[in-house]
Amino acid sequence: MKLDPIRPVETMGPYESCWCRSGKKYKWCHFRREQQKPVNIFEIEARMIAELRDGYCSHPDPSADPCSATITKAHTVQKKGGLAAIAEAGHVLTVKPSMKEMIETDGNPRPRKVGVNNASVFPGFCSKHDTMLFKPIEGKTLSLTKDTAFLFSYRAIAYERFAKEAQLRNTDIQREADCGHPFWKQAMIQTHLAAIIDGIKIGMRDMDLWKGQLDERLLSGERQDFHYVAVRFDQVLPVVSCGAFHPEFDLQGRPLQQLGRESVDFDHITLTVTTFESQTIVVFGWIGTDNGPAKALADSFAAVEDTRKADALVRLLFIHTDNLFLRPSWWESLPEASRKALNEMTRSGTTMRSRSGGEMADDATSFLAAGVVEVVSG
Structure with a gap:
């Protein structure tokens, strides 16, 4: 998709299409815009x-x-199992900021409370x-x-x-x-x-x-070219999530694919984290080859030492998805340096912070500890 920047024009004919590409005529859009009532x-x-x-x-x-x-x-993550397992007093934390918080924190918001009835719904x-x-x-x-x-x-x-x-x-x-x-x-x-x-x-x-x-x-019902890697932990982790993204680096920091090229279909991967029977499960899924970037990312997670998988998961989630929910007491118990590092990861891939292999690679920081009881793939 070739990008075509807009070209602002201070004065136009009243019935010309407005320069802002709203689809409206200039008369009904940006004509005397500076005199219009500001919108809260x-x-x-x-x-x-x-x-x-x-x-x-x-x-x-x-x-x-x-x-x-x-x-x-x-719910993108089931309410009774996934969200309820990490909720406290009927609430979880979301990393999605409100506009008010963005303004009050100068663009550096912290996770905020949301009720489980409204978390992860669409x-x-x-x-x-x-x-x-x-x-x-x-x-x-x-x-x-x-x-x-x-x-x-x-x-x-x-x-x-x-x-x-x-x-x-x-x-x-x-x-x-x-x-x-x-x-x-x-x-x-x-x-x-x-x-x-x-x-x-x-x-x-x-x-x-x-x-x-x-x-x-x-x-x-065809599943031949659908692939997955799933991991079951030995306890409930304080996070649940559901999303999809383009994998750019694996969990050892190696590049997988370069985004931004025209007329290229990039590999994508889905990632769900939820809870069943007091155990967190992680499911990666994708359609395509079993040797592309999606497979490489899933395999790199499987290759992480079992004692470090929970930390690798937390890092991956904060970098790649905002449909992420946290147990409040876990977040509050983290050292300030860890909370700051995770907050900064939520800006990854934006104008505030470019994505890199270094942020994906294990730097020995510990956010939580858990064991692994099952790894399956297909």
Whole structure:
């Protein structure tokens, strides 16, 4: 996808398409923008949160298997097992910051409390398909098989695709952030937003591809080119998570693939961390070859010494996903230096911190200790 930066224009014909690419005519968009009433940034955030409640069912073939009428608040990590296992007084910590916290901390927020009913939810399935599809991974027990690993991957991709689409819808709201500001600031805000939109669209392209691949295999039952690596720990770790990402470095710090190249389909991998029977399980899943970057990342995790796997997992999660939830007392018990290091990892891959092999490699820092009782793959 070739990027085409916007070109701010201070004055245009009233019926020309506005330079900001909103799709509106200049007269109804940036004409006399500096005279318009400034928008409260917290109002913008509230509207963006409301947009996330506008859901749909992600099942690939509702015509053959009709949806139920209710779109449910689907948990990406099961509430009764995963979230409940790390919750304290009905709450967990999320690493997703609010706009208020970003402002109050000068862009350095800390994990914040959220109720388990609202943690890790997205309106991405009707109640029928949410129950039917994920029943095998919602019980009290779990067998680590290719079929259950596939369902964890499917839910992760459905969530990531929904989140990307919601981000794209939210950019229409964010366009109003320059109301009441002089032209130079309008140009700065809209240029920054345009770059964000380009990134989201690239992400949407990838998500549509990944979701389509998983949809085909969900409907056909074909699992031959789906691969997974799963690890079961001997106790409940203080973290749960669900997400998908492009692996760039393995857990020894070796490069796996270089992102940012045009017309290249990059390997992706899903990662779910949850709890069954008082034991944390970690499931990596991907579609494709068994010798590409995704496989290399999963293998590098399996190769980490069992006594260091929990630490490697924490590092990987803070670097690669914001759909991550923590036990409050564990976080508070960490030394300040460890909390600072983990907070900085959440900025990895952003303009604030470039991603590197060094941050992935084990530096002997200990965040928690746990043993491993099972490693399976397929």
